[in-house]
Amino acid sequence: MSAGPRIIVALDFDDVTRARALVSRLDPQRCRLKVGKELFTHAGPGIVAELCARGFDVFLDLKFHDIPNTVARACQVAAELGVWMVNVHASGGRKMLEAARAAVNAAQRPPLLVAVTVLTSLDVSDLKEIGWQDSVEDNVLRLAELTHSAGLDGVVCSPREVMLLRAHFGPDFLLVTPGIRPAGAGMNDQSRTLTPRQALDAGANYLVIGRPITGAEDPLAALAAIENEMANAHGG
DSSP, X not given: OOSSOOEEEEOOOSOHHHHHHHHTTOOTTTOEEEEOHHHHHHHOXXXXXXXXXXXXXXXXXXXXXXXXXXXXXXXXXXXXXXOSXXXXXXXXXXXXXXXHHHHHHTSSSOOEEEEEOSOTXXXXXXXXXXXXXXXXXXXXXXXXXXXXXXXXXXXXXXXXXXXXXXXXXXXXXXXXXXXXXXXXXXXXXXXXXXXXXXXXXXXXXXXXXXXXXXXXXXXXXHHHHHHHHHHTSTTO
């Protein structure tokens, strides 16, 4: 795990002005930033370069999932933007994952490359509806094993699967966890959540946190409260 903040603030805005207003109040020494589909579609790659230039480590969360050559090229372009981390969908298969790995390895400054296992909005009934058998945990583990064998740095997974994956893969496989909700916060559209302290205690490396910070009346106070909770965690 690279040194630096373990909180990744999710800039899930469809308005670049609002995103910039929040970022202007944040400190790259205290958090990293996630740029996902909403903001990227609205503002384009320029916002990623802008955030990198301001000293933030950027997790480009576009979840690439396509034929191997297309994903490889997308990962190459992401690396050229200077991002700290980029992700793909593990369900794209081994050839796609290995093509992404090769493209990232060829970059002058390779970003971390992680794969999404099962989206945190899905539960077992959702998986059955799309034809996936077995439990959520079984599917997460199978996709994580594929990701690990393809040479990626880690996975994006629900915090509720962190303990299982940490026990299976040991300390060097990165576990990036969305679905983090501080005590008392609403679940919104996440189905499998933990608090920051619970996620770190289970073995998470990085916590992706959006609305509990970005939707707070005082985002900096919300960030500070989460930092305080993390400092008391066994894995903090």
